[in-house]
Amino acid sequence: MISRRGWESLLTALVALFLSFYALNYLLVLLALVAFAFLASEIVLFHLDTLGLGSRSFEATRRSRIPRVAVGTPGHTDVSVRYTGDAGIVAELFDTIPDGLAVRGKPPRRGGWWGPGETKSLSTGFVARVRGSYLIGPTYVRVRSRLGLAERRIALPTERPIQVVPENPVRKPGQLRRRIFTRVQGRMQLRHRGYGTEFRALRPYQLSDDIRHIAWRRSTLKQLVVREFEQESRQDVLIVIDVSPAMLAGRTGESVLDHASAAATMIAGYAQRSGEDRLGLLTYSGKVHQFLRPSRGPPHFRRLYENVGILAVREGTFDLAKVLDAVGMRLRHGAHVIVFSPFDRPLDGLRRSYAHFKARGHHLYAFVPDLGTFYSAGADPSFQRSLAWAIEDDRLHFHKVLAELRSEAIPTFPFDRRGAGTKVITAYGQMRAWGSMA
Secondary structure: OEOHHHHHHHHHHHHHHHHHHHHOOHHHHHHHHHHHHHHHHHHHHHHHHOOOOOHHHEEEEEOOOOOEEEOOOEEEEEEEEEEOOOOOEEEEEEOOOOOOEEEOOOOOEEEEEEOOOOEEEEEEEEEEOOOEEEEEOOEEEEEEOOOOOEEEEEEEOOOEEEEEEOOOOOOOOOOOOHHHOOOEEOOEEOOEEEOOOEEEEEEEOOOOOOHHHEOOOOOOOOOOEEEEEEEOOOOEEEEEEEOOHHHHOOOOOOOHHHHHHHHHHHHHHHHHHHOOOEEEEEEEOOOEEEEEEEEOOHHHHHHHHHHHHOOOOOOOOOOHHHHHHHHHHHOOOOOEEEEEOOOOOOOOOHHHHHHHHHHOOOEEEEEEEOHHHHOOOOOOHHHHHHHHHHHHHHHHHHHHHHHHHHHOOOOEEEEOOOOOHHHHHHHHHHHHHHOOOO
């Protein structure tokens, strides 16, 4: 194809030829014809010389293997391209980075003379901005004529998938060793009171205590003292995320769905760090789109992180009563079910479904976003009036949902555009310590 410089040069030659004809200056006509013929021959010869040039003339290798990064985490990708053609070329090498990954500095390019058998490398640094699934590549080679009048762009198959997941607040995830397994990790209670093997404290005797745990040497005739131990808590936790269009409220990267994904990642990080709770995931919008049964282990958490990172909106609505019925059919044992949804659909049939849900030994906790706080203000006065009307309507619906959920004695936790992380971690810590989040 003809480059921008080529079009400008041809246009300049044509204008000079027209002016020379208009002035009846045969010398200028001759010079303009010679210039136009030279430019046209340069472009034609370039296309003839590069007819056999294609992706088979290059061997591309992407050396970096980054399957997953967290939001805000820097990364890099390296690609090496070897030219296998017979004649040297003037070419420029550049890589394709998706919009969800912000390139650090200027987009790197590598250009110049490229001889047969020569290898050129290109390294690109980036920072993950928005969670999701992306494809790095392809790598392009732009071959140019010597004067830059024509060029040919060749795409090389160097695509590499990468997943951007919400940032995990727990560093170095994995099961803790027994010697560093403490009761509190950050603000998270990793164990709860009970009769186990690790000593916790001494406290006064109660009628419900086992007499085998009485500390006789510390007790007196007036006051008996018992030993209190740490006991591991092994509970099933299911995270339910609404993936209906109502979760799109907010800016890109800061929508309700993004905040729910980040909160789910926090819970997963602490659950994986403790190595005790079994964690699962269910997404719903009109029907169950995905269900990961509560489990433990690095492979399970790796799969859970990947699925939380690529959550996307589906068509449909979120019906809490149907969700509780679906959870009851899929979980045999009692579990703590954490739901993230604005509950834009009327809560019809909730009382019956919730009664059956509790009868199976499950516990429900609802995290409800205040959609009115996720809007961004604009400069247009007419937009301001429309925005105020939309915010007021969402606020009324928000308070109505809170009242209906709390009337059924469902623990409800509202959150705004700052996110649900703090409330989720506090509530999850209480659940681990006392077996309840209410």
